[in-house]
Amino acid sequence: MPRFPRPGGRANAALTAVTLFALCSGAWLLRDGTTTHFPPQPSAAQAGTGQDGRGGQEARDLAVPALPPSPPRRVRIPAIGVDAPLTGLGLTRTGSLDVPPASRPDLAGWYEAGTTPGERGTAIVAGHVDNADGPAVFYRLGALAKGSTIEVDRRDGGVAVFTVDAVEVYDARDFPDEKVYGPARRPELRVITCGGGWSRGTGYRGNVVVFAHLSGSR
Template sequence: MRRIGDTAIAAVTVVALGSGVWLLGPGAGPHTPPPQPSAAEGRPDPGEERLEAPALPPSPPTRIRIPAIRVNAPLMGLALTPAGSLDVPPAGQKNLAGWYEAGTTPGETGTAIVAGHVDNTEGPAVFYDLGALRRGAAIEVDRRDGGVAVFSVDAVEVYQARDFPDEKVYGAAKRPELRVITCGGGYSRTTGYQGNVVVFAHLTGSR
């Protein structure tokens, strides 16, 4: 059951990882929408991705750190909902992210999935600044075995819900890869966030 087809997770996080309600609420001044990635951070040619590290044995992750955007958050396990989409962390816990525990663990061969809220009704949440990441930024994942898997960002992209590329995001990989996902792609009062920000990364080290 550990690898129940990653591509069967259909458009997992659209709308569910952000409310945007705080953008519309009263306050001392205008609220700032979360940053969105520029086209320059799109997926590079494979030839640009030179440094790789050997795969690690399976071990559940416990924490994710992204120093460039000041993320340091515990990880909880996420399952699929009855509808086949990925469940999400409790919205009230702003500094909490989750990983798809029926899939690949971060650091082993395959595609590991981490998701977290961009905001909640009170304001920015754990992955509010995910769209500001740049290629080459480091992502560190603490593992239950005491090790740390270190990933390098290959690309940061934003997709509208109708164009979400399930295979590209969730498809199997021949090396250890990581996807970090939150809401993004603009905001509408009637439908909420219009899509998702997705970070693509691969394993470049461990300690």
């Protein structure tokens, strides 16, 4: 099954690979019996170019001051038609990141024991790629391009604006825990769903990960 690391606290320090079944089963494709509707996957052109794999010097130069902590309420990704409410996610009893209910394909989640989007550090947003009835909130995440905008409405009334540095896909066996979940000196965001191939026996074999940095607020 696809694997996710266990997110840590605000510094995202505890990084242990765990299995996350609910996000990556490919229930729609299993029911449909076909892969003709397989979600888009990022091309090599969308990979990071910096030494740290997070977008390079240009992206670092564009960073803006961090925002104070404030829980997020909604995420918007105009380029792929995402406009979704956010729910808080914790950890399951086995230590894996919990997921939004499969019955709510329009809902995304954020790891509420970690960094809030816009705060200094690495904030984590995750959502389903599909459910038994069809595409879910992050079905088109793999089609996102570098330079695209992600907006997060915050409970304090502000909006944190992020710019995408890279969109990458990883096989579960090679998931780069530290790169994805490790602490950051600037405000960064990761948006994660399933991808990396699919089979009837295992579901999705990996994950699509969007790397973005805070580039503005309003």
